[in-house]
Amino acid sequence: MAERSTMLRVDHLSKVYESPSGDVEAIGDLSFTMDAGELVCVVGPSGCGKTTLLKCVAGLLRSSGGAVELDGARVTGPTPSMALVFQEYGRSLYPWLTVRSNVELPLRHKNLSRAERDRLVNDSLLAVGLADAAKSHPWQLSGGMQQRVAIARAIAYEPEVLIMDEPFAAVDAQTRADLEDLVRDLHRSRGVSILFVTHDIDESVYLGERVLVLSKSPTRVLETLEIDLPAQRDQITTRALPRFTELRTHVYGQIQRAKAGAAVSSP
Amino acid sequence: MNAAAPSIARSSPRRSRLAARARSFGASILFAVGLPVLILLAWNLVAKKPDEAVGTEKFYPDPLTVGRAFTDNWVGPSFAEEALPSLYRLGIGIIASIAVGIAAGTVIGLVPWLRELTGPVLEFFRAIPPPALIPIVMLLLGITDTMKIAVIVSGAVWPILLNTIDGVRATDSVMTETAEAFRITRWQRLWFLVLPSASPRIMVGVRQGLSVALILMVISEMFASSSGLGYRIVYFQRNFLIAESWSGIVLLGLIGVLLAVVFGFVERRVLRWYHGMREVERG
Numbered sequence: 001m002a003e004r005s006t007m008l009r010v011d012h013l014s015k016v017y018e019s020p021s022g023d024v025e026a027i028g029d030l031s032f033t034m035d036a037g038e039l040v041c042v043v044g045p046s047g048c049g050k051t052t053l054l055k056c057v058a059g060l061l062r063s064s065g066g067a068v069e070l071d072g073a074r075v076t077g078p079t080p081s082m083a084l085v086f087q088e089y090g091r092s093l094y095p096w097l098t099v100r101s102n103v104e105l106p107l108r109h110k111n112l113s114r115a116e117r118d119r120l121v122n123d124s125l126l127a128v129g130l131a132d133a134a135k136s137h138p139w140q141l142s143g144g145m146q147q148r149v150a151i152a153r154a155i156a157y158e159p160e161v162l163i164m165d166e167p168f169a170a171v172d173a174q175t176r177a178d179l180e181d182l183v184r185d186l187h188r189s190r191g192v193s194i195l196f197v198t199h200d201i202d203e204s205v206y207l208g209e210r211v212l213v214l215s216k217s218p219t220r221v222l223e224t225l226e227i228d229l230p231a232q233r234d235q236i237t238t239r240a241l242p243r244f245t246e247l248r249t250h251v252y253g254q255i256q257r258a259k260a261g262a263a264v265s266s267p
Numbered sequence: 268m269n270a271a272a273p274s275i276a277r278s279s280p281r282r283s284r285l286a287a288r289a290r291s292f293g294a295s296i297l298f299a300v301g302l303p304v305l306i307l308l309a310w311n312l313v314a315k316k317p318d319e320a321v322g323t324e325k326f327y328p329d330p331l332t333v334g335r336a337f338t339d340n341w342v343g344p345s346f347a348e349e350a351l352p353s354l355y356r357l358g359i360g361i362i363a364s365i366a367v368g369i370a371a372g373t374v375i376g377l378v379p380w381l382r383e384l385t386g387p388v389l390e391f392f393r394a395i396p397p398p399a400l401i402p403i404v405m406l407l408l409g410i411t412d413t414m415k416i417a418v419i420v421s422g423a424v425w426p427i428l429l430n431t432i433d434g435v436r437a438t439d440s441v442m443t444e445t446a447e448a449f450r451i452t453r454w455q456r457l458w459f460l461v462l463p464s465a466s467p468r469i470m471v472g473v474r475q476g477l478s479v480a481l482i483l484m485v486i487s488e489m490f491a492s493s494s495g496l497g498y499r500i501v502y503f504q505r506n507f508l509i510a511e512s513w514s515g516i517v518l519l520g521l522i523g524v525l526l527a528v529v530f531g532f533v534e535r536r537v538l539r540w541y542h543g544m545r546e547v548e549r550g
Contacts, residue, residue, distance in 0.1 A: 058448055083324060084448040096463040096540040105459055106449035139544040262425035 007193045008034040008161055019133035026052045028218030034195060039187045043251060044198045045259045050197045051244040054165050060084055071160060073173035083154035087166040089146040093138040103153045124156035133217055144175030155186060162194045177235045180207055184233060189193030189237045201255065204239060213254045214250060223254055291298055296534060304467045317473035328510035353495040356412055357484045360419030364476050368424045369469060372431025397422035415487040423480040430472030434465025467541050470534050477526050
């Protein structure tokens with residue numbers, strides 16, 4: 001594979017929530033980079049500011065210090081090069097629009113021809129296996145299918161980086177496995193870079209090419225772990241590999257240490 | 268005997284199902300018209316017949332007399348003369364209330380400082396009973412259609428305005444963040460996010476506004492008018508045409524029902540997604 005260039009650079013990012021009852025330091029000092037076409041999973045103990053990190057990266061939230069750079073350009077607000085998939089699919093899709101209109105909505109302001117827009121929508125619905133559900137409304141679909149709609153909306157937007165915020169936390173285990181494979185397929189077939197945040201350790205190891213383990217809040221990167229599993233992964237054999245178990249045990253240990261470390265340092 | 272048995276077995280469940288359906292249809296008809304018929308009968312018993320109690324029978328007309336007065340006064344050209352001006356004012360008043368209520372409500376709902384600025388004033392104006400404004404509006408606008416429309420709007424706009432403000436404010440934060448992340452433009456955000464998300468609340472406001480509008484239409488015409496339903500009803504009363512007066516009230520009731528039917532039709536279309544979603548949530 002050709003040498004990948006750096007797509008996303010997060011440099012000494014910090015975020016302090018100011019409130020009258022005292023400031024809360026959500027992100028301490030966080031740096032990492034992501035190459036073009038890479039699939040990076042971010043995992044950390046619950047309440048460690050993962051969502052805050054994503055919002056800062058996506059430009060939805062102003063950081064208190066440090067910088068986020070996308071393809072060399074500083075991110076100061078939402079950019080057309082990034083697309084988000086939220087955890088709460090029920091609140092992220094618009095129930096008054098059909099599946100098709102939901103996917104199409106973000107494309108309306110891109111200067112695309114009608115035909116091009118239709119092609120993108122059809123293509124992305126097909127890619128997530130929802131070509132037949134285009135005329136349904138999101139609430140007529142199961143949770144897993146709704147999250148597929150959100151993924152279709154994100155890939156139709158043709159971003160350089162796809163940001164996913166615990167997208168499968170609210171779906172059942174079997175659906176979750178299918179959706180994980182869908183993400184890996186889309187990553188391989190479309191070459192899009194994916195930043196995938198999860199609290200599920202197995203999921204992070206199964207999906208990621210690299211896993212960033214975060215500390216408890218104020219958040220830092222505890223460890224960057226290369227996942228040296230074969231690129232061709234499937235739910236049964238990959239998860240049965242001894243290396244998979246080793247990696248997940250390692251990450252699990254790190255997370256436990258992150259929790260304990262924070263407990264010791266907090267008053 | 269043997270040959271006939273299967274055919275009986277086949278046909279009888281279908282026949283009994285049909286019979287059951289007919290029975291339930293009959294029952295629902297009976298329920299729908301039962302009470303009105305009872306009321307009419309009771310009314311007929313209490314009402315004075317034209318041949319008894321000479322002198323006061325006019326004050327207690329029976330249903331048939333009122334029905335006759337209804338056809339005499341409201342069916343035909345007199346409908347165009349007396350009812351249409353009222354319906355025109357009502358229609359314009361309702362459309363203006365909806366337009367002003369939604370437009371102003373959306374702006375106020377979206378701009379926090381405007382909301383804080385206008386809050387107390389809106390509460391004050393909303394608390395004023397609109398009929399009390401009629402003499403002043405008459406003074407300002409004269410005895411015109413505009414004055415009557417202004418009176419209708421002055422009352423009907425509040426439920427629409429306040430519900431729109433609340434609805435717009437309650438736009439889901441994740442949906443808003445989604446719109447931001449995908450850089451959806453301001454107008455598209457208004458049209459595809461803010462207004463649809465507020466539409467259930469807006470429709471609640473419109474429903475309330477409709478009944479207020481009907482009330483104010485009548486009252487404004489009772490005050491100062493030379494045409495319209497309110498004017499005719501007062502005219503009949505002053506001339507002791509009691510049955511005719513009742514017939515006007517019946518017409519008002521019918522207009523109210525018609526408004527509700529039209530509203531229901533529009534509401535089902537606009538909020539189809541909402542009712543569908545609620546049904547799914549209820550399981």
